Amino acid sequence: MSEQYPALIVITPLLAALLVSAAGWLRPRLCFPLALAGLGAAAAAATGLLVQVLATGPVTYRLGGWEPPWGIAYYVDNLNAVVAALVAWVALFNLVASYRAVMTDYPEKIGPYYTLYVLAVTGMLGMVVTGDAFNLYVLLEITSLTGYALIGLGGGRAPLASLNYLFLGTIGASFYLLGVGYLYIVTGSLNMADLAKLLTPLYGSLALLAAFAITLVGLWMKMAFFPLHAWLPNAYGFAPAPTASLLAPLMTKVMVYVMIRIMISVFTVEFVLQEVLVGQLVVWLAVAAMVAGALFALGQRDLKRMLAYIVVAEVGYMVGGAWLGNRLGMTGAVLHLINDAVMTFCVFLAAGCIYQKTRGTSFEDLRGLFKKMPWTMAALAAGAMAIIGVPPTGGFFSKWYLIRGGLEAGHWGFVGALLFSSLINVVLFFRVFEIAFFEPSGGDDSHGGHGGHEEHGGAVALAEAPLSMLLPLMAAALGLIALGLATGPLVQKLILPIIPAGLG
Amino acid sequence: MKALALAIVVLVGGLLVSATVDFPDWADPNSPASRHVSPRYIEKTMEETSVPNIVTAVLADYRGYDTMFETAVVFTAGVACFLLLRRREPRPGPSRVYRHRATGVIVEMNRVPDKEPSPDVFKRIDDDWTPHDLIVMNVCRLLIPFIQLFALYVIAHGHHSPGGGFQGGVILGASVILMALSWDLRTAMLRMKETATGLMSAMGVFIYAGVGALALALGGNFLDYAALSPLLRVDPVAARSLGIFFVEVGVGLAVMATMVLIYKNLASEGRLDQGL
Numbered sequence: 001m002s003e004q005y006p007a008l009i010v011i012t013p014l015l016a017a018l019l020v021s022a023a024g025w026l027r028p029r030l031c032f033p034l035a036l037a038g039l040g041a042a043a044a045a046a047t048g049l050l051v052q053v054l055a056t057g058p059v060t061y062r063l064g065g066w067e068p069p070w071g072i073a074y075y076v077d078n079l080n081a082v083v084a085a086l087v088a089w090v091a092l093f094n095l096v097a098s099y100r101a102v103m104t105d106y107p108e109k110i111g112p113y114y115t116l117y118v119l120a121v122t123g124m125l126g127m128v129v130t131g132d133a134f135n136l137y138v139l140l141e142i143t144s145l146t147g148y149a150l151i152g153l154g155g156g157r158a159p160l161a162s163l164n165y166l167f168l169g170t171i172g173a174s175f176y177l178l179g180v181g182y183l184y185i186v187t188g189s190l191n192m193a194d195l196a197k198l199l200t201p202l203y204g205s206l207a208l209l210a211a212f213a214i215t216l217v218g219l220w221m222k223m224a225f226f227p228l229h230a231w232l233p234n235a236y237g238f239a240p241a242p243t244a245s246l247l248a249p250l251m252t253k254v255m256v257y258v259m260i261r262i263m264i265s266v267f268t269v270e271f272v273l274q275e276v277l278v279g280q281l282v283v284w285l286a287v288a289a290m291v292a293g294a295l296f297a298l299g300q301r302d303l304k305r306m307l308a309y310i311v312v313a314e315v316g317y318m319v320g321g322a323w324l325g326n327r328l329g330m331t332g333a334v335l336h337l338i339n340d341a342v343m344t345f346c347v348f349l350a351a352g353c354i355y356q357k358t359r360g361t362s363f364e365d366l367r368g369l370f371k372k373m374p375w376t377m378a379a380l381a382a383g384a385m386a387i388i389g390v391p392p393t394g395g396f397f398s399k400w401y402l403i404r405g406g407l408e409a410g411h412w413g414f415v416g417a418l419l420f421s422s423l424i425n426v427v428l429f430f431r432v433f434e435i436a437f438f439e440p441s442g443g444d445d446s447h448g449g450h451g452g453h454e455e456h457g458g459a460v461a462l463a464e465a466p467l468s469m470l471l472p473l474m475a476a477a478l479g480l481i482a483l484g485l486a487t488g489p490l491v492q493k494l495i496l497p498i499i500p501a502g503l504g
Numbered sequence: 505m506k507a508l509a510l511a512i513v514v515l516v517g518g519l520l521v522s523a524t525v526d527f528p529d530w531a532d533p534n535s536p537a538s539r540h541v542s543p544r545y546i547e548k549t550m551e552e553t554s555v556p557n558i559v560t561a562v563l564a565d566y567r568g569y570d571t572m573f574e575t576a577v578v579f580t581a582g583v584a585c586f587l588l589l590r591r592r593e594p595r596p597g598p599s600r601v602y603r604h605r606a607t608g609v610i611v612e613m614n615r616v617p618d619k620e621p622s623p624d625v626f627k628r629i630d631d632d633w634t635p636h637d638l639i640v641m642n643v644c645r646l647l648i649p650f651i652q653l654f655a656l657y658v659i660a661h662g663h664h665s666p667g668g669g670f671q672g673g674v675i676l677g678a679s680v681i682l683m684a685l686s687w688d689l690r691t692a693m694l695r696m697k698e699t700a701t702g703l704m705s706a707m708g709v710f711i712y713a714g715v716g717a718l719a720l721a722l723g724g725n726f727l728d729y730a731a732l733s734p735l736l737r738v739d740p741v742a743a744r745s746l747g748i749f750f751v752e753v754g755v756g757l758a759v760m761a762t763m764v765l766i767y768k769n770l771a772s773e774g775r776l777d778q779g780l
Contacts, residue, residue, distance in 0.1 A: 007726040014576065014713055021583060021706040025699045063569040065728035069541055072569045112587040115706075119580055126573070138573040142580055149584030159588070178520075185527050188540030198536070210523030 005049040006061035006074040009084055010126045012041040017118035024111010032099060035114040039095055039121060043088035046081075046125070053081040054493065060131070068131070069191040075131030075265075079334065079498045083257045084128045086338060087250050090345050091121040093472035097349055098242030100466045101356055105240065106153070113153070120146035120246065124254045133180045133266065134190045136258065137173065140222070144169050147251060150243040151235050161234035168221060168231040175218025182211035183266075192266050203271050212267060216259065223255035225319050226289030229312045233296070237305035241352035244304060248311055249345035253337050256318045260333065263322065269502040273325045280411070286320025287417040289313060294424035303361040304351050306428060307344075310387060313421050314340050320414050321402045327496075327503045329405030332398055334495050339386065339394035339483055346383035346476040350376050353465035353473060366432060368441025372463045375470055377436055382477035384429035386484075389422050394483035401491075553744040560662050564669075564748040568727050572712045575669075575755050579709045582762035586702070589774035602626035637686075644686035651679040659756040663745065669755025673708075676756060677763030689772055692764075698776060701765045708758025712751045719747070 016038020023030040053059055053076055061074040076084070095117065106113050123143030130136050148169070152162035184190060186207050187198040202208050217228075224232035236248045263272045273279050293313025300306040318340070321333030351361050353376040358365040370377045386395035399418060406415040464470065483490070528535030545558055545566065555561040563571050600613045605627055655675035662668030684692035716727035724731025729747025730740035738746065768776055 004720060004726070007720060011713065011717060011720070011726060015710070015717060018579075018706045018710040018713065021579075022703055022710075025702045062725055063727055064565060065725045065730060066566055070544055071566050108592060109587055109590070112583045115583050116580065116587060119576065119583075122576075134567075135570055135573075138570050138577070141577050142573060145577060145580045145584060149580075149587050152588050182523070184537060186536060188536035188538070188542070198540070205526045207523045207526035210520060214520070 002048060002052055003059075003061075005045045005052060006059060006076055006129050007063070008045040009042050009049060009088070009129055010122060012045065013038045013118050013122040013125065016041075017115050017122060020118060021111060021115040024115060028110055031110050031114045035095060035118050036092075038118055039088065039092045042121070042125060043085070043092045046085040046088040049076060050081040050085045053078060069189045069194040072130070072132045072135050073191060073193075074129050075193060076129050077498055078494050079261070080128045080257070082338065082494055083254070084125055086341050087121065087124050087128060087254065090249055090341055090476075091124075091246060093475060094242065094246050094345065094349065097245070097352065097469045097472040099468050101240070101242050101352065101469075104356075109153075113150075116146040116149050117242075117246065120150065124250055127254055128257060131192045132190055133183065133192055133195065137177050137180060140173055140176065143251065143254075144173060144222075147243075147247055150247070151239040153243070154238050154240045156238060157234070158238035158240070161231075161238045165231040165235040168228070172218045172221025172228075175214050175221065177218075179211045179213075179215030179218060182207055182214070186211070192261070195266050196268070199267065199271075203274075212262075212272075215262060219255055219259045219262070220319070223252045223259070223315050223319075224312055225315050226285060226292050226312060229289070229293075229315070232312060233305055233308040236308040236311065237302065241304075241348075241355045245345060245348035245352050248308065248348050249341045252311060252315055253318075253341045253344075256315065256322075256333070256337055259319070260322055260330075260337075264498075264500045269325075269500045273323075276325075279323050279325050282323040283320045283409075283411055283414050286316040286323065287413045289316025289319070290417040290421040294421040294428075297428055298424060301363050303354065303363070303366065303432065304348075306432075307347055307351060310347075310425065310428070311344060314344070314387075316421075317399075317402060317418065320418075321405055324405045324409045324411060324414065325503065326405055326408050327499050328401055328408055330499050330503055331491060331495050332401030332403075332405050334498075335394075335401055335487070335491060336398035338490070339398045339480070342476055342479050342483060343383050343386035343393070343395055346379060346473065346480060347387065349469070349473050349476060350380035350383060353469050356465050356469065357463055363432070363435055366436045367439040369436040370433075372441060372461070373465060374462075376465055376473065377433075379473045379477040381429075381433065382480055384425070384432075386480045388425045388429065392484040393480045394487065395480070397484055397487040552741065553748070554741045555663050555745050555748060557663055557665065559666075560668055560748065560752075564662075564751055565729065565744055568716075568748075568751065571755070572709075572716065572727070572751070575709050575712055575758050578762050579705050579758050582702075582705050582765045585766045585769050589769040590776075591774040601629050603629050640686050644682055648679050648683055651682070652676060655679065655756075655760075659752055660749070662752050663748065669752035670759055672752075673756035673759025674763065676760040677767075680760070680764045681767050684767065684771070689768065689776070693768070693776065696764060698765075698768070701761050701768070703761075705758050705761035705765055708754045708756070708761060711754030711757065715747055715750045715754070 016034055020031050020034045020038070023034055049059065058075065058077040062068070063072045063074065065071070102110055102113055120143055123139045123146065126139035127136050127143065130139065148162050148166045151165060152159045180190070183195060186202060186205065187195055189195050189198055199208065221228045236244050239247065263269065290313045293309050293316060297306045297309035297313070300309060318333045318336050321329045321336060354365065354369065354373065355361050357373060382393065386393035389395045389399040399422065403415055403418055406418065532538070545562055549555060549558045549561045553561045553565050555565070600616060602611045602613070602621065603609070603626065604611065605625060611626070655672045658667040658675060659669055659672030662672070680692055680696055683695065715729070715732070719728045719731040720726045722731045722735065729744040732747055733740045733743035736743050736746055
């Protein structure tokens with residue numbers, strides 16, 4: 001069975017999504033258990049695969065039994081094994097956490113909602129484990145399409161934000177496809193390992209440079225790398241809470257993974273970093289992303305939108321780290337990818353809990369929440385500490401690697417921007433906590449309907465989010481600290497073996 | 505701003521075009537794309553899969569995994585349309601349709617009239633009225649069975665001639681949409697209910713993925729149709745050919761049902777009551 005793990009990771013959620021869809025028409029009550037079973041099986045298979053890869057080295061799986069490059073093959077090493085496990089587990093926790101929200105908000109449409117949810121996870125897992133450049137595009141289509149629908153379901157301006165995302169996302173995906181097309185024209189292959197072999201004699205060709213550049217721009221568009229980030233804040237800000245806490249932690253991270261995979265497995269780091277000037281330019285773009293993300297976040301008066309801009313800044317950390325051109329930077333980028341998925345999940349889920357209780361996430365809705373929702377706010381604080389980079393959370397250690405990478409590369413702009421954005425994060429989150437801790441929950445505001453009957457300064461009734469949301473949230477918060485404590489083995493066993501030798 | 509955008513488009517376009525100087529010439533038999541993977545497909549397809557149509561073999565067998573997810577993309581599009589468009593509440597401001605008893609002239613009003621006209625002069629017929637045209641309706645009625653028969657032929661004959669699940673599924677779906685256009689949505693809905701549409705579109709992808717999973721359960725890799733040979737009681741190469749046929753049926757079903765599902769939701773603003 002264990003040799004089938006790579007297939008099971010993708011197949012079980014796909015079959016589950018189809019069964020969920022059928023259940024949606026016939027027995028809507030079965031939708032959630034089926035989705036849970038599918039994602040649970042995927043998480044188990046991903047964990048099994050991670051253990052297997054760590055024990056015995058990279059795994060190749062031939063789909064249809066055809067050897068590459070004629071057929072499609074999965075290639076799983078430490079990097080994608082850990083990202084796949086991360087995606088599967090975060091998606092599973094978020095599924096449990098979103099149970100109540102989906103039941104109350106979309107009781108009529110749980111069938112299609114869970115179908116698309118599980119399909120989105122299928123697409124992300126497929127993108128992570130595949131070793132075929134075109135297969136990756138097909139799964140990217142699935143993930144994007146489900147994402148547009150899940151975001152468009154939100155109220156207010158969500159459909160418009162989703163349409164905007166659809167336009168830009170489609171352009172990004174088309175760029176990626178065009179780049180793969182160029183690669184196919186010059187090599188005749190789509191398999192990543194095969195491409196790497198065939199491309200070596202072609203380095204220096206203009207077509208290859210164009211292919212690399214256009215693939216990269218396409219991916220940057222999908223991961224919302226500044227200045228191609230315009231779709232993200234609205235899309236994640238207006239998305240329904242369960243969607244936001246699925247896509248915000250995972251989608252951008254999966255795209256960063258794809259970028260790193262293309263950089264180290266299709267091309268070589270020597271090729272990618274041959275023009276020092278280009279590498280510097282990308283890192284400067286990352287600097288702009290960090291600074292702009294932080295400054296835009298300062299201007300927001302809504303928790304979810306503020307977090308969305310923080311995601312823009314975080315993408316800058318990872319892209320910048322990957323392009324610094326040294327081992328420390330790449331290690332930091334991969335480590336931050338893991339940490340960032342968990343901390344973004346933690347804070348977006350906390351925002352989801354707040355929305356579940358107050359029906360809003362604007363700063364006015366946060367007043368007095370430390371008394372009403374102490375557990376949620378504690379988890380939000382843990383997430384905030386990780387985003388700021390306070391030890392012992394994982395965020396501290398990945399930033400540590402990134403800063404050391406920046407120092408080694410002599411890129412002071414990167415180091416400065418990273419520290420600047422961390423300081424802004426301090427301001428951002430302490431402003432939130434000030435409102436939530438000191439300002440009394442509004443009994444006289446126009447929001448009405450929530451907390452309206454509480455006395456000023458009096459005993460505030462505990463109104464905590466349901467347990468089905470709190471437990472995954474607590475798991476995420478504890479996971480942040482666990483990741484921080486596990487940094488040593490994580491870097492030694494998991495990340496260092498996959499850093500290409502070409503990096504200085 | 506527009507000038508800047510134009511400048512960027514011209515610049516990037518120029519770069520992309522200039523990169524094509526490194527491309528092989530048109531129809532160059534020595535180009536990498538013709539020398540690397542293609543020769544095996546051309547020389548071995550018949551021997552390895554017993555499918556005469558190379559395109560079908562590459563699409564549904566060598567790279568069948570991509571095609572399974574392309575079918576899933578079609579299915580996803582249908583579910584997404586349903587999720588975003590389907591509404592349960594009735595149309596606001598119902599329209600009224602009356603027939604003038606003396607002349608047979610039909611009047612449609614966009615809203616409820618302030619004063620109901622006399623039932624002796626105008627008969628209210630909005631429950632059963634549909635716009636119709638005798639010639640269009642009957643020509644379509646005659647054509648639709650043949651269109652559907654042709655669709656089944658296209659699906660089944662994908663092994664030997666251009667065609668297959670996607671093409672046949674589109675023709676099949678178009679026949680149902682033609683019925684909805686020439687008669688009305690209600691007539692089409694009577695023949696293909698919403699639940700049936702939704703179930704068929706999921707079932708189509710399930711057939712594809714299920715054939716793959718069956719191969720996995722029988723000891724092969726996922727989608728390795730050769731592993732089905734003990735079950736089908738044929739040799740492994742013939743099992744590949746049959747496996748391709750099964751998945752093509754799944755593709756056809758999914759494409760047909762999804763097309764109809766999307767059409768129904770778009771044409772009636774998600775209400776599925778009336779519309780085109």
